[in-house]
Amino acid sequence: MITLKNVTLRRSAKVLLDGASVTLNPGEKVGLVGRNGAGKSSLFALLNGNLHEDAGEFFIPSQWRMGQVAQDMPETDQSATDFVVDGDTPLLAARLEVEAAEATDDYERMANAYMALQDAGAHDAPARAQALILGLGFRTTELDNPVNSFSGGWRMRLQLARALMCPSDLLLLDEPTNHLDLDALVWLEAWLKKYEGTMVVISHDREFLDSVTNVTLHIDSAKLVRYGGNYSKFEDMRAEQMELQQSAFAKQQDKIAHLQKFIARFKAQASKAKQAQSRVKALDRMEKIAPLLSEADFTFEFKEPANLPNPMLSMTDVSFGYPAPEGSAEGTPPTVIVHNVSRSVLAGQRIGILGANGQGKSTLVKTVARSLAAIGGEITEGRGLNIGYFAQQELDVLRPADTPLEHMIALVKELTAAGKIAGQATREQDLRSFLGTFNFSGDMVKQSVGSMSGGEKARLVLCMLVWQRPNLLLLDEPTNHLDLATREALSMALNEFEGTVMLVSHDRALLRAVCDEFWMVSRGGVSPFDGDLDDYQRYLLDEAKRQRELIKQSLIDAAKARATPAAPVPIVVKAGNPAKSSKLTKELQTVEARMEALNTECNALEVRLGNNPPTAEIATLGKQLAAVNEELKALEEKWLELTSQLEG
Template sequence: MIRFENLTIVRGTKLLFKDTSIVINPGESVGLVGANGAGKSSLLGLMHSQMHPDSGDVFFPNNWRIAYVRQETPTFERTALEYVLDGDSNLRKTQAQIADAQARGDGYQEANAHIAFADANGYSAPARGQSLLLGLGFTLAQSELPVSSFSGGWRMRLNLAQALMCPSELLLLDEPTNHLDLDAIIWLEDWLSRYTGTLFIVSHDREFLDSVCNVILHIENHKLKRYGGNYSQFEILREHELALEQSTFEKQQATIAHLESFITRFKAKATKATQAKSRVRALRKMERISPRDLNSLLVFNFHSVNSAPNPMLVLNSVCCGYKLDSGREQVILPRVTLSVQKDKRIALLGANGQGKSTLIKTLAGYLPPLAGNITQGKGLKIGYFSQHQIETLENDNSPLQHLQRLAPDAHEQELRDFLGGFNFRSTMAMEIIKSFSGGEKARLALALIIWQKPNLLLLDEPTNHLDLETRQALIMAISQFNGTLIIVSHDRDLLRGTTDEFLLIADSRVQPFNGDLDDYRNWLLKNLADQRTAGHKKERDTQGSITSNINRQTKKRIDAKERHRLTQLRKPLQIKIESLEKAMVLLNKEKIKLDALLADKTLYEPSKKIALMDSLKRHSEVKFQLAETESSWLTVQEAFEKIDC
């Protein structure tokens, strides 16, 4: 188990924890929650020895292996798969021992190293690493690319895969969903549900915490408090606690008022002086309860939309993409025909790289169409929040200055009142934003959009950088927005609370998805292998009306394209199957020879001890290699057969 005993941590001048104690049992999945800056990441750092407590202790078994996600990724030229395999340090250690023994010609040590390699599941390691990469959104081809070829977000995925590759009894994840799309988050949830060790997670994704965690540790007032259950259950218990504390506070205030009244009335009377002094002492000794503001949740609202055109936008055979520096066009969605109707609330679904952000940028006018045309309704006013919206803010300006640029004629008090609704109160409205957190900057960017009273709201990952409280405030605000909404987000709580229609972007197409987010999760998990290697499979059943209306010639082209796609999927698997079958033939032949050799009694004579040991060692190696090759063959064969399903 893990025990924190009388833990105190101070960082600089800031007190994070003071004399707090807690126990976590083996195998529990723990969600760490609390206000930004409360010490969640510091607690994780403490557990993997990046920092030390100022006082108190942390105890867990010495033989526990700890896995955590690195924050930096060296620009290796080694492949993504090899980088992920580096996460299993024991595997790499045994590989080094084998190489060293071979270099020294030490057959006995080499045999022992091969046994250790098999015990570490070394023969299946590449397949396991590949599975992690596929689950996190990489293709088979990308797994062979050098680490240096990936962008920052994808390198963080590599770091996550490396942490998951590490055999561990304790896994520490700090905001693991930040660089993932919804598809990868669903896969990660499924993977973590099978993890048998102890898990600590810091996350602002409410549904992710609900799905994965069975214990919540809440950080407040420099203390850790344990709650059984997931995040939603914690919220219910927490609300009851706050209500009870508020009730206790009110009762104490009534008692204090009564005592003070008695003291005021009778402190000058000789007959009551002793009693008055007694009550003064009682007041001094009383441990004051702090008030609980049950209505302290951050709340902000969109302005009402007075009028809006219908349709809002019409896309007619629009080619979505962008121009490269070379002048060449990069087409993402070749032919989009879409009518955005008034009052629709639409979520865009699909894996990273399929074109969700490209489409929303095209709708917002930030990317001109490469072909086709877009018609805007009269009176359309777009509010657009991009993934990198906070980068458009001026770091040397205050929230008030940002808003004054949008509304130069508005009274300062009106602007201050508006900013106060976004928690930029008092002097904070006048502070330059350079020192603001990412969440505070995102909150300001949202405020600036809301001020402009859009009737079409386009949001691309608006919850990035936001804490749980601000996310909840955003959900409440958007749910009351009476305009039209199109949103891209990996936050399912936000999507459930604000949208009622889904468009699936996959295979260079935009089409309706008939179902809810639970249907989407089930669909993803069922088709994950095919989706990760060849893109999302078409939803033939739900989209039958489309194929029934197209002419026979078009259907033939589609069928031909599908046959070509299946052939392209089968080809690398067929090559792999043939390669594995050849390897099995050779290994079986060698095993037969070794079996015959070991059956020869003369091999066991004292003079042939070295030959016997070499034969036994090779026999063990061949058996392991044969078993692993057969296992790989079965896995690839199953994948091959599923392509026809």
């Protein structure tokens, strides 16, 4: 087990843990939570040996193998499969030992090295790696692509796959859901539920924590407080504790009253459609933990839009995609991802956009946001439409050398030139005050953006978005870098927002709390999804099962395509050399016996494939089936050769 006893941990002059004690038992799945700056990453550094306690006692079993996601961006031309296979450190060590042994004349060492290589799982390592890669959303055509051919987010998925590939007794995961979409997230949850070791995870995705953890470790006032149960259970217990602290609770009454008023208002407005019931439940949860939410040191709100056109926009036979790349041959057609969409977006709608990776969710949002031109059809915008767009890559377009104040001043100039200022205050002092409402106060307004954390950058983008007073919000994965408190603040702000919201997110808590209806982007089209997020999660699992069935069937079909030879016909042996005939007959009998055994093995493999095994086992069984058929083919030729010789 892992034990901390009266541990003090410092980073520079700041005391992060002060006399903290806790015990983590083998096999527990621990969610590590706490405010930004509380010391979560520093505790991880203690667990992995990069930091040492300043006082107290820390113990972790020395024999435990550790797995964690490397935070550096991989730069290598290794294939995706090979890169992930190399994450299996025992296998890598066994391979190096084989190379070293082969360079000597020590045959005993070679034999031991080969046995260790087999024990390390060399025979199915590529199949295991590819199952992880495919589960995290890559396509089968990308398995052999070089790592450096992928964008940053996809390379970080490969780092995650590499960490999962490594056999471990302790798995440390720091924000593993960043860069994942909902289908990859559902797969990761299923994988982690089967993980048998001890796991400690930092995440700002409450539903992910609820799904994969059974213990919550809260860093609070430099102490470690252990709660039995997942994140929701922790919230309930913490809210009860706070409610008992009457003096603190009394100070929060105004904030709680505002929360409860807003919750009651939106529960009354929510429709009775199945999709909206998730939102009602989310609001019920917010009402229950109002004391906890009122403790948050960050809240914000969207100002009332200057106008609300209805419809906001209409799409008629619109096709979404990308133009032909620059420099391509004349006449090269554009890439169309979603075809012939005819839908309207109305004032006040709350639309969650669902769909597997690569189906076109972001392409749809980018086109509505005017970042991409429609490939075909017509988008008609309502008069006075004012779009606020949060793109996945929005943090990348911030200017690292500029300060938050300089970003706001540049935004004012840009909108003034375009005639889009809607009555906002534009003096420098007004902008400073507005930045302060997003926790950019004091010297932070003059701090370079490049030196800020991902969460601070995301908060700045939200600040710039809110200042523009949009009436249509297009949000594409807005929570990737937001902590739990900021996510709750965003959820509340979106619920109070009087305009229209279109939301792409893998944060199911945000989707449940905000969205009344869902659009499904799938197989080249957009259609209403008549269900809630639980129905969608079942759809994703069914779709994954369907894909496995297709793979399995293709392997079985390939096996059947290799015709099994007919039963050997009786051979009439002509007069000749009796000794030679006897030898050939014995050899023929050996070949026939081996062919019969292989046919039995082939049938058994097909039966196992027919029982819907896991993806990783499908790949392994497929390789075994291919090997069996190759050997059968060689034996068929041998059988024909022997029978010809006997007849001769």
